[in-house]
Amino acid sequence: xxxxxxxxxxxxxxxxxxxxxxxxxxxxxxxxxxxxxxxxxxxxxxxxxxxxxxxxxxxxxxxxxxxxxxxxxxxxxxxxxxxxxxxxxxxxxxxxxxxxxxxxxxxxxxxxxxxxxxxxxxxxxxxxxxxxxxxxxxxxxxxxxxxxxxxxxxxxxxxxxxxxxxxxxxxxxxxxxxxxxxxxxxxxxxxxxxxxxxxxxxxxxxxxxxxxxxxxxxxxxxxxxxxxxxxxxxxxxxxxxxxxxxxxxxxxxxxxxxxxxxxxxxxxxxxxxxxxxxxxxxxxxxxxxxxxxxxxxxxxxxxxxxxxxxxxxxxxxxxxxxxxxxxxxxxxxxxxxxxxxxxxxxxxxxxxxxxxxxxxxxxxxx
Amino acid sequence: xxxxxxxxxxxxxxxxxxxxxxxxxxxxxxxxxxxxxxxxxxxxxxxxxxxxxxxxxxxxxxxxxxxxxxxxxxxxxxxxxxxxxxxxxxxxxxxxxxxxxxxxxxxxxxxxxxxxxxxxxxxxxxxxxxxxxxxxxxxxxxxxxxxxxxxxxxxxxxxxxxxxxxxxxxxxxxxxxxxxxxxxxxxxxxxxxxxxxxxxxxxxxxxxxxxxxxxxxxxxxxxxxxxxxxxxxxxxxxxxxxxxxxxxxxxxxxxxxxxxxxxxxxxxxxxxxxxxxxxxxxxxxxxxxxxxxxxxxxxxxxxxxxxxxxxxxxxxxxxxxxxxxxxxxxxxxxxxx
Ligand SMILES: Cc1ncc(C[n+]2csc(CCOP(=O)(O)OP(=O)(O)O)c2C)c(N)n1
Ligand SMILES: [Mg+2]
Numbered sequence: 268x269x270x271x272x273x274x275x276x277x278x279x280x281x282x283x284x285x286x287x288x289x290x291x292x293x294x295x296x297x298x299x300x301x302x303x304x305x306x307x308x309x310x311x312x313x314x315x316x317x318x319x320x321x322x323x324x325x326x327x328x329x330x331x332x333x334x335x336x337x338x339x340x341x342x343x344x345x346x347x348x349x350x351x352x353x354x355x356x357x358x359x360x361x362x363x364x365x366x367x368x369x370x371x372x373x374x375x376x377x378x379x380x381x382x383x384x385x386x387x388x389x390x391x392x393x394x395x396x397x398x399x400x401x402x403x404x405x406x407x408x409x410x411x412x413x414x415x416x417x418x419x420x421x422x423x424x425x426x427x428x429x430x431x432x433x434x435x436x437x438x439x440x441x442x443x444x445x446x447x448x449x450x451x452x453x454x455x456x457x458x459x460x461x462x463x464x465x466x467x468x469x470x471x472x473x474x475x476x477x478x479x480x481x482x483x484x485x486x487x488x489x490x491x492x493x494x495x496x497x498x499x500x501x502x503x504x505x506x507x508x509x510x511x512x513x514x515x516x517x518x519x520x521x522x523x524x525x526x527x528x529x530x531x532x533x534x535x536x537x538x539x540x541x542x543x544x545x546x547x548x549x550x551x552x553x554x555x556x557x558x559x560x561x562x563x564x565x566x567x568x569x570x571x572x573x574x575x576x577x578x579x580x581x582x583x584x585x586x587x588x589x590x591x592x593x594x595x596x597x598x599x600x601x602x603x604x605x606x607x608x609x610x611x612x613x614x615x616x617x618x619x620x621x622x623x624x625x626x627x628x629x630x631x632x633x
Numbered sequence: 634x635x636x637x638x639x640x641x642x643x644x645x646x647x648x649x650x651x652x653x654x655x656x657x658x659x660x661x662x663x664x665x666x667x668x669x670x671x672x673x674x675x676x677x678x679x680x681x682x683x684x685x686x687x688x689x690x691x692x693x694x695x696x697x698x699x700x701x702x703x704x705x706x707x708x709x710x711x712x713x714x715x716x717x718x719x720x721x722x723x724x725x726x727x728x729x730x731x732x733x734x735x736x737x738x739x740x741x742x743x744x745x746x747x748x749x750x751x752x753x754x755x756x757x758x759x760x761x762x763x764x765x766x767x768x769x770x771x772x773x774x775x776x777x778x779x780x781x782x783x784x785x786x787x788x789x790x791x792x793x794x795x796x797x798x799x800x801x802x803x804x805x806x807x808x809x810x811x812x813x814x815x816x817x818x819x820x821x822x823x824x825x826x827x828x829x830x831x832x833x834x835x836x837x838x839x840x841x842x843x844x845x846x847x848x849x850x851x852x853x854x855x856x857x858x859x860x861x862x863x864x865x866x867x868x869x870x871x872x873x874x875x876x877x878x879x880x881x882x883x884x885x886x887x888x889x890x891x892x893x894x895x896x897x898x899x900x901x902x903x904x905x906x907x908x909x910x911x912x913x914x915x916x917x918x919x920x921x922x923x924x925x926x927x928x929x930x931x932x933x934x935x936x937x938x939x940x941x942x943x944x945x946x947x948x949x950x951x952x953x954x955x956x957x958x959x960x961x962x963x964x965x966x967x968x969x970x
Contacts, residue, residue, distance in 0.1 A: 309827035310900040333797035333833040334764050334825055361763055365798070400684025400735060402746040404762050572968050577735030577743030578683045579958030623683055 276461035279632050282424065283453040285431035286316040286392075290354060292463055293438040294324050297352060300438055301328040303339060304356030304392075313356050314394070314453055340366035340391075344374050347387045352438060357393040360409050360447065367412075374443040375418030390437040395449045395486070395537065397585070398623040402576035408538040408569070410485070413445045414514040414547070420444040420468050421514040423537070425489035427457035427631075429512055432466030439465050449487040449537060456631035470518040473525075477505025479599045480531040482591075483522055483548050485511045488535045488567075490629050494588035494616075495595060498609045504599055514544055522548065523555035530561030531598045535591055540568025562598055567591060578623045585622075589613040649863040653929045659701055659858050660924060663693040663917045665942045666717045669726065672946050673716075673733065674894035681954065682733040684746030689717035691856075691888035694916035695820045696721040698861025699788060699881070702869050708756045708774045709788045710767040713748045714887075715760035718790050723755035730949040736956035743959045756785075764825075765791065765798030768817070772804045775815035775878070786814040786872040788865075794825030796842070797833060805846040805878070812877035816868040819880065820855060822887040827902040843880035855883030856916040886911035 280288070293300045302320055304313065308331045312318035321329040332339045336357070343353040357363045363370070370391070377385040396406045414421045420442060424430040430448070437444035471483065475496055484492040489510040496506040507525045526532050532552055534545030545566035553564060567586050575581055589610045596606035620626050651659075670688045677686060689696065696717035703709070703722065711718040719729060725740065732739025733747050741749050748762035758774060761767045771789030778785045795801055796819060808815050821839060823830050843850030849871070851864040861883055868879035888908065890897035898908050924930040 306826055306828065308832075310902055311827065331828055331832045334794040335797045335799065337799060365763075365800075400746045402684065402748065402762075403744070404748075405685075570965060572965050573744075575744040575959070575964060576684050576741070576746030576749070577739075577959055579735055580743060580961070580964050583961045583964055 277458040278461070279456055280427055280459055281453065281630075282427040282430035282448070282455045282457070283315045285427040285459045286434055286448070287318060287320075288459070289431040289434040290317065290320060291323065293354070293435060294320065294328060296463060299350060299352045300354065301330065301351060302354045302356065303330040303332050303343060304358075305332050305334060305362075306358060307331060307356055313358060314450070316392075316453075317356065336362055336365040337369055341369040341373065343389050344369055344377070344387055347389045348377065348385055352388045353390070354438065355389060355391045357391070359396050359405055360393045360407050361404050363391070363393045364409075370419070370443070371416050375416050378442055379418060386441045387443050388441045389443050390434070390440075390446060391443065392434075392446045392448060395447060397450055397487070398625065400576040400578065400581070400623065401574065403573040406574040408447070408449070408486070408536075410447050410514055410538050411543050413447070414544060418443070419515060421447065422468055422512060423447045423449070423486040423514060424512065425449075425452055425484075425486050425510045426455055427459050429466065429472075429510075431459045432464055433468065433512070435463065435465035436468050440468060444468065447486065451487050451625045451629065452490070454625050454630045455490065458632070468513050469516070470513060471509040471511045471521055473507065473509055473521060475506055475508045477507045477529070479505045479529055480533060480595055481507045481509070481522060481525040481529045482533045482535060482595065483509045483511055483545070484535040485514070485544055486537045488537050488586075491586070491588045492535055492591055494613060494628075495592035498588070498592055498613050499595055502601065502605050502609060504595065504601060506595060511544065511548070517547060517551065519548060519551045519555065522552050526552050526556040527559045530559050532560075532564040533594055533598060534564070534566040535586070536566065536568035538568060539571065540566050541571060543568050565594060565598060567594060578621070582622045587617070587622075649866060651859055651862065655701070656859075656920065656924055656929060659697055659862065660917070660920050660930070661938050662697045662701070662721060663858060663920070664938060666693045666697065666720050667917055668939070668942050669720060669946055670716060672950065674889065676950065677894040682747075683735055684733060684748075685892050686733065686747045686894065687714040687716075687892050688889050688894065689714055689887075691911065691915070692820055692822060692885045693717055694858035694861055695818065695855045695883040695885055696790070698858040699790070699816075699818050699865045701862050702866045703756070703786070703788060705756060706783070707785045707788065708758050708771075708778075709790065710758055710771040710774070711750070711760040711790045712764070712767055712792060712795065713760075713762040714792070715748065715750045715790075719750045719752065719757050719760065722752075722757050724750060724752035724757045725755070726945060727949045727952050728752065731953040731956050734953040734956070735958060736953055737959040738952070738956040742963075765795040765800045767791065768795065768801045769804045769807075772808045772813060772815055775808065775813035775872075776811065778814055779811070784873070786816065786869055788816045788818055790818045790820065792825070793819065793821040793823065793830055793839070794833070796839060797825075802842070802846070805842065805848070805880070808878040809847045812875065814872035814875070815878045816865065816872060817878060817880045818865070819882045821882060821884050824887060824891070826891045827900065829902070840880060840882045848878045848880060850880040850882060852882040853884070855885030856914050856919065858916055858920055886914075888912060
């Protein structure tokens with residue numbers, strides 16, 4: 268994987284640590300950067316991602332918030348209009364829903380309405396919950412809602428390097444950027460670039476090369492796809508796997524190029540399949556690679572109902588590597604016996620572990 | 634006391650005359666809630682209840698005192714911390730314990746977990762885990778009661794954190810404008826997760842929000858079940874008469890961690906000594922001691938109460954563990970009405 272070659276001075280850390288490090292760097296670099304959110308100064312520090320910030324930067328720059336999401340999001344926008352660069356933190360995507368009004372009507376539109384005179388450089392971190400019976404209102408992956416809105420940028424890191432680099436890139440951006448962090452990605456171990464290393468909020472990252480099928484995944488599902496791709500490689504199936512990373516603005520050139528070669532496309536979302544990110548990727552890729560398609564593009568995502576709490580149900584709710592592998596196998600026309608063996612092997616590798624907590628093998632390093 | 638919030642500046646003595654039978658019922662109800670929560674805390678580490686749990690240990694008086702004056706057809710809505718409200722209002726214990734175990738016999742058939750408890754027969758219409766989200770729902774229940782003239786009232790339970798959400802004030806304004814039969818029961822336990830009240834709100838009386846919305850407020854010792862009951866009686870009587878909403882501010886304290894079964898004093902977010910000071914103001918001990926002093930109860934009667942409750946709890950856990958999980962094929966049922 269040349270794209271992930273070890274950079275000079277790179278070190279291995281979890282994505283949660285990478286987020287903490289990026290926040291600290293951004294605050295040290297620019298006095299206008301400050302952090303606000305419910306729990307950002309508490310003993311848990313939002314899953315460790317804000318720990319120690321108040322001690323270093325003081326109460327004026329690390330602000331504990333009342334349970335008043337729309338209010339403090341609007342206040343952040345106001346502060347940004349006056350030149351500050353706030354980082355807003357929500358412990359769950361669902362809490363951000365209360366702030367949609369400010370985000371969608373004000374943050375996303377100020378620059379446009381003012382003909383480019385007003386800037387709203389805010390970074391909004393929100394976290395997708397999963398597992399341990401989180402249930403219907405603490406586990407939603409609603410990236411499509413945010414990605415639907417012109418004026419917002421939306422990114423979803425799937426590895427430690429992106430968790431750090433995209434956060435730095437978001438803080439450096441002069442407009443509102445929504446960063447959607449999957450709770451299980453927080454555990455992903457991987458290399459991060461040293462020091463101030465913002466990544467441009469652009470384009471997918473190719474993780475594997477192959478000639479048979481193109482797979483585009485978002486966030487945590489990238490990790491599931493990596494397992495499926497590795498298992499399929501043993502059977503000689505060449506998968507070109509992309510981690511989408513940046514949902515808006517969406518750059519599909521590399522994906523189109525890939526599908527021109529493979530003729531087959533599968534998208535794998537963390538959110539609901541219908542009206543989801545995969546649908547957008549497919550629409551654009553088909554427009555660019557129509558003549559080269561050898562099969563109808565397919566998508567995997569969450570089913571058409573809320574997340575049930577009971578582990579007995581949620582184990583059937585989330586697609587995992589066996590389902591991904593099965594779909595890829597069908598797309599490339601792998602013999603049923605080979606397909607079933609791969610699926611069984613992937614399923615077997617999970618059998619000793621409960622499915623409602625992160626699998627140890629997904630902690631990387633990636 | 635360290636906090637200006639901790640002392641109720643306008644604490645009202647709302648105890649009205651309560652006979653021995655009702656005191657016994659209040660005591661029994663509080664002990665029952667406590668023992669159920671303790672059993673959940675004890676069993677939780679076994680990993681059979683695979684969902685977050687927000688326990689109410691220390692806050693039993695607010696739930697029990699408020700629900701004591703509600704009738705079965707009166708309705709409530711609750712929050713993430715809904716166990717005590719659900720039980721005090723008469724929610725089915727077996728359906729609750731089964732829900733925590735993710736079983737088909739749970740009140741949500743395993744779909745909701747501990748933060749979504751409801752029992753329509755008992756008037757526990759909904760618990761919702763998004764802070765403040767249950768408050769307008771309760772106002773809507775009161776609106777329907779008024780439109781349908783069914784004589785019921787609604788009670789809405791929420792915390793000091795929820796008071797910070799705009800929707801709570803929108804709801805209060807609406808309820809007062811329409812003179813709806815609803816009681817807002819605010820349990821101030823001084824914390825939202827690990828964040829203390831002073832970090833989230835200026836030092837001022839919470840009951841003054843009622844003034845702002847043109848409704849009466851009563852600020853009470855939330856660890857005194859008789860005060861809670863008295864204030865609630867006042868508020869419910871008003872609501873039934875058609876005089877509109879009231880606010881009850883019950884000052885109380887959560888003894889265990891925000892979410893989960895453990896003690897968390899070691900984290901250091903509570904001032905030293907605060908937990909033990911509040912533990913000494915245990916609502917159950919308080920009523921129990923008073924009743925012992927007045928010979929309204931004796932140790933053997935208490936033993937009988939404990940034994941009955943223990944049996945009921947044993948049965949609920951045995952039933953939950955024996956109950957089937959929801960079948961996989963039901964997962965997509967009931968999406969649309
Ligand atoms: C809108 C929203 N924001 C944040 C949260 C996270 N959260 C869950 S419980 C809680 C504490 C709320 O405090 P309070 O209302 O006082 O209730 P308590 O936990 O003390 O009973 C918070 C902030 C949430 N569930 N919903
Ligand atoms: Mg509270």
